[in-house]
Amino acid sequence: APGQPLINLVTPVSPTNCGGSDGTITIDVLNGNGTGFEYSIDSGASWVLNNNTFIGLTEGTYHVFVRNGDFTCTVTSQDNPISLTPPNPPSITNSTITNVSNCGLNDGEITVNVSSNPTNFQYSKDSGITWQASPTFSNLIKGDYYIYVRNSNGTCATPLTNNPVTVTEPIAPNITNIITSNITDCNANDGTITIIGSSGIGSYQYSIDDGITWQPDSIFLGLADGFYNVFIRNSNFTCIVPYANNPVSVDGKIPPTIGNITTIDPTDCGLADGQITITATGTGSLEYSIDSGLTWFAINIFTNQTGGIYHVLVKNADGTCIVNGGTINLIDPIAPQITNVLVNDPTDCGIND
Numbered sequence: 001a002p003g004q005p006l007i008n009l010v011t012p013v014s015p016t017n018c019g020g021s022d023g024t025i026t027i028d029v030l031n032g033n034g035t036g037f038e039y040s041i042d043s044g045a046s047w048v049l050n051n052n053t054f055i056g057l058t059e060g061t062y063h064v065f066v067r068n069g070d071f072t073c074t075v076t077s078q079d080n081p082i083s084l085t086p087p088n089p090p091s092i093t094n095s096t097i098t099n100v101s102n103c104g105l106n107d108g109e110i111t112v113n114v115s116s117n118p119t120n121f122q123y124s125k126d127s128g129i130t131w132q133a134s135p136t137f138s139n140l141i142k143g144d145y146y147i148y149v150r151n152s153n154g155t156c157a158t159p160l161t162n163n164p165v166t167v168t169e170p171i172a173p174n175i176t177n178i179i180t181s182n183i184t185d186c187n188a189n190d191g192t193i194t195i196i197g198s199s200g201i202g203s204y205q206y207s208i209d210d211g212i213t214w215q216p217d218s219i220f221l222g223l224a225d226g227f228y229n230v231f232i233r234n235s236n237f238t239c240i241v242p243y244a245n246n247p248v249s250v251d252g253k254i255p256p257t258i259g260n261i262t263t264i265d266p267t268d269c270g271l272a273d274g275q276i277t278i279t280a281t282g283t284g285s286l287e288y289s290i291d292s293g294l295t296w297f298a299i300n301i302f303t304n305q306t307g308g309i310y311h312v313l314v315k316n317a318d319g320t321c322i323v324n325g326g327t328i329n330l331i332d333p334i335a336p337q338i339t340n341v342l343v344n345d346p347t348d349c350g351i352n353d
Contacts, residue, residue: 002072003033010064010077015057015086018156023057023084027077029066036069041082044074059086089156090149091115100142100169103239108140108167112147112160124148125165128157142169172239173200173232183225183252186321191223191250197232200239207231208248211240225252255321256282256314265331266307274305274330278312285317293322307332 009028016022029037029052038047041054043063048054050069054062062084064077091114098109112123112135122131127146137145144164150157174197181192195218197204205214208228216235220228227247233240257280264275278288278300287296292311302310312325346353 004073005032005066006030014084021058026053040065087155103172106141111136170238175243186253189224193220201234203235253320254283272306276302280314289313
């Protein structure tokens with residue numbers, strides 16, 4: 001009878017990584033009929049002549065057979081079936097997220113929870129580009145993170161089933177409009193700023209002093225002339241947002257400036273030909289008064305005035321910012337006074353002495 005092959009040893013080497021195809025099976029054979037051997041690892045469905053090492057094998061179960069090179073005397077391994085088993089992949093249960101506490105911060109956190117000792121694994125938040133030994137990723141900004149876990153020897157990188165993990169931050173409010181009301185008169189503090197916001201979380205708080213003080217009311221009253229830096233934030237104190245067009249101006253009234261007052265006294269006693277001329281400047285049209293504000297005129301020259309005391313005032317044409325120019329005295333010429341008349345009669349008839 002033909003000599004029968006004797007399978008001396010079967011040496012399996014499992015794949016080095018999950019899903020890998022670098023497993024091998026080596027079959028050591030003795031005896032035979034001198035025609036070489038054919039080898040099969042699929043129960044004889046396919047054969048390889050004189051090559052006792054099968055490479056590029058994936059995870060699975062293999063059935064080893066050997067026969068002589070002339071197709072006689074097929075024998076099987078006592079170790080059948082042969083199993084190639086890769087490393088066990090990590091088992092990820094879930095992830096715990098701590099969202100960013102405030103707009104623009106990087107205090108978010110993701111902790112990966114695994115079913116066994118977390119020190120046996122390495123962890124990645126960027127699809128396996130970088131790895132770390134800790135299951136907790138700290139100092140995160142808002143965004144999407146693709147979590148992977150692998151064995152500490154670098155095998156079996158496994159994604160989290162619910163990738164990506166999203167770290168959020170509070171929604172920032174926006175200032176959509178600012179309405180201002182300017183000062184109504186000089187030295188008045190009655191300006192207003194009204195802030196209109198949108199988006200964000202819940203209600204808002206508002207500031208017009210660079211965020212030093214805040215109030216829940218969007219209307220600021222009793223403002224003086226000046227510039228104000230407007231801010232808005234969520235009512236839970238998160239996401240301070242400045243107005244894009246800071247500073248906001250509340251304009252006051254500008255008072256007139258009296259430069260000079262010239263007078264022309266009446267030319268004779270009792271005549272009304274005196275004159276007062278008021279020279280003043282301002283941001284617009286002005287009005288003038290010489291009777292303490294009882295009457296006002298758009299002209300600055302007052303003619304046909306009698307002698308006397310006049311109280312000069314100047315204001316803006318809209319009635320604001322009355323400026324006191326003081327008192328002016330128009331003086332009539334000094335009239336002579338006849339204190340006595342002495343009479344001497346003529347000394348004789350016809351004489352004019």
